[in-house]
Amino acid sequence: MIMEQFIEWITQPWPWWVAGPLIGLTVPVLLIIGNKTFGISSSLRHVCAACVPANIPFFSYNWKKEIWNLMFVFGILIGGLIATIFLSNPDTIVVAEATQQDLAALGITDYSKLMPAEIFNWENLFTAKGLVFFVIGGFLVGFGTRYAGGCTSGHAIMGISSLQWPSVVATIFFMAGGFVMTHLFLGPLMAWIGF
Numbered sequence: 001m002i003m004e005q006f007i008e009w010i011t012q013p014w015p016w017w018v019a020g021p022l023i024g025l026t027v028p029v030l031l032i033i034g035n036k037t038f039g040i041s042s043s044l045r046h047v048c049a050a051c052v053p054a055n056i057p058f059f060s061y062n063w064k065k066e067i068w069n070l071m072f073v074f075g076i077l078i079g080g081l082i083a084t085i086f087l088s089n090p091d092t093i094v095v096a097e098a099t100q101q102d103l104a105a106l107g108i109t110d111y112s113k114l115m116p117a118e119i120f121n122w123e124n125l126f127t128a129k130g131l132v133f134f135v136i137g138g139f140l141v142g143f144g145t146r147y148a149g150g151c152t153s154g155h156a157i158m159g160i161s162s163l164q165w166p167s168v169v170a171t172i173f174f175m176a177g178g179f180v181m182t183h184l185f186l187g188p189l190m191a192w193i194g195f
Contacts, residue, residue, distance in 0.1 A: 011087045013094075027161045036068060037162075039154030041145045043073040106190050128193045148174075 030036040047070065049063035093111045095103070103109070103116070110117040124130045145151045148170045150159065156174070159167020 007087070011089050013089060023157065024161070027158055034068065037154070038158040039069075039150055040073060040076075041151035041154060042066070043069050044142075046070055106187060132189065132193050
């Protein structure tokens, strides 16, 4: 009975005032436990350093000292799989009415999953949509992460909390870029690829 109540409680959407501080507390915990900084994109560099046998200077460092970061990211992956498979909320995701109208104009109407099914499905993987959203979009995210010296989570959560001015600037531009993309380029881009 207690376990069923716990499962029912944990599968409900958590309010921002619980989830936000829990994410934010990751920063001091990592700093206190082992003087580690929070960031996800650096794990890709560690994987490449471990797996790429070429003598590329960017990957020539002792990646084994950063194994904790790989375990952290692996834990996020496992936690996400457990949450998706065993703890997912069967209710339709609540989306504001105005946002539903904007998304409907772009052809997105299915809110049954975390990501829009009209975009993120196996059928789109090898189409023009897939090329734009997954390949080109993935490249741009990777390039931007490297160019900015870290990802959004690293700059916005770790960088700002440790009072790093470059992280404040990077986060401002991440947000500005997101607003510009959403309000100016997303509609024409989706029309261009035939969405």
